């Protein structure tokens with residue numbers, strides 16, 4: 001994984017502090033070094049408050065580090081202006097959150113198209129076809145015109161996964177994507193991540209509290225008190 005061409009992400013001494021109004025800032029991530037390869041399927045685990053979401057938000061360029069360097073697809077981001085970060089985020093990262101944040105007034109199809117509409121305006125026929133193909137891939141081809149509130153929790157999360165993949169991201173980030181699903185539905189949703197990782201070659205980094213799910217990832221990165229205490233391939 002030392003070859004830059006095989007990397008999707010490189011973190012070097014990445015730290016994050018929050019200014020919480022005290023004399024000293026609270027540092028929640030301490031000099032994190034991490035490389036994610038282009039085909040990695042990795043779980044980020046750790047106790048509550050260890051900094052997992054903070055790290056995922058930094059990786060997703062939703063937040064900026066206090067120090068250190070984050071290189072995404074070979075582009076160093078530390079000196080990058082907001083517009084450049086937004087463009088890089090939109091073209092290379094897909095997000096899936098525990099609560100899918102679907103737009104209730106839109107159909108499933110339009111929700112999937114939303115990231116493209118935000119960056120490229122009205123979607124063309126090819127984009128619509130791709131959105132339909134993604135909905136089919138997550139087993140929802142007959143629900144394209146359905147509003148999210150008519151779908152089950154698992155189905156809504158499937159729409160969110162299709163939405164995250166519409167831009168064909170190199171890196172898919174997921175924060176507790178199965179956290180509010182029952183075990184069977186969680187397994188099915190998890191299997192989608194696995195399939196997209198294999199079939200579409202997109203790296204996956206997901207936060208989970210579920211040891212059963214993290215053990216089925218290829219790699220487990222363990223964060224404790226803002227430091228990576230172990231990072232190993234699973235047996």
Ligand SMILES: Nc1ncnc2c1ncn2[C@@H]1O[C@H](COP(=O)(O)OP(=O)(O)OP(=O)(O)O)[C@@H](O)[C@H]1O
Pocket residue numbers: 018019020028046047048049050051052053054055
């Ligand atoms: N905006 C913020 N301002 C100040 N402190 C924050 C902020 N966001 C997070 N923190 C603190 O940073 C630390 C790490 O939080 P984070 O949400 O990243 O942990 P986590 O590992 O994702 O936890 P959980 O598993 O409970 O979601 C916590 O102590 C939290 O209180």
